[in-house]
Each structure stands twice: as structure tokens, then as C-alpha cells.
Amino acid sequence: MSDHIYRIVELAGSSPDSIEKAIENAVERLAEKKKTLRWFEVVSTRGHVENGKVSHYQVTLKVGLTLGD
Numbered sequence: 237m238s239d240h241i242y243r244i245v246e247l248a249g250s251s252p253d254s255i256e257k258a259i260e261n262a263v264e265r266l267a268e269k270k271k272t273l274r275w276f277e278v279v280s281t282r283g284h285v286e287n288g289k290v291s292h293y294q295v296t297l298k299v300g301l302t303l304g305d
Contacts, residue, residue, distance in 0.1 A: 242274065242300040250294040255281060258295045266299060275300045 249262025259278065267273050277298045284292040 240274075241303045243268055245270075245299045245301060246279070246296065248294055248296050250292060252292050255293045255295055258293045259297065260297065262297055262300065266297065270301055272302045272304070273299055274302055 245266070247262050249258040249260070249265075251257035251261055259276070262277055269288060273286065276286055278295055280296040280298075282294045283290050284294070
């Protein structure tokens with residue numbers, strides 16, 4: 237098995253629908269430019285409240301990308 241070296245990128249994703257969709261939005265957007273995504277870790281979760289209801293979700297992620305040779 238070969239060693240894996242990762243670059244770790246931190247980014248935030250958001251969605252009015254759900255935490256899961258906020259994660260998907262962030263990962264999919266980064267994957268458009270970086271094809272070597274391998275894992276993610278949710279660092280924090282926040283939300284925006286309007287008129288007593290949750291109106292928006294935001295997550296901060298650490299994403300691991302493998303480095304090429």
C-alpha cells in the first residue's frame with residue numbers, strides 16, 4: 237500500500253434546505269475544479285433564523301485532497 241499525502245482545504249457550504257445539502261453544495265463545487273477529493277470533516281454547523289424559523293444552514297468543512305506525484 238502506498239502512502240497518501242493530503243492537502244487540507246477549509247470551506248463553507250450553505251443551503252436553505254438542510255445541513256446535508258449545504259455539505260453537498262460545498263463538496264460538489266470544489267469537485268468541479270479539484271478531482272482528487274477523498275474525504276470531508278464537518279468542523280462547525282450554523283444556521284440563520286428569521287421570524288422564529290430556521291431559514292438557512294451553513295457548515296464549515298475540512299476537505300482532504302490527495303497530492304499527485
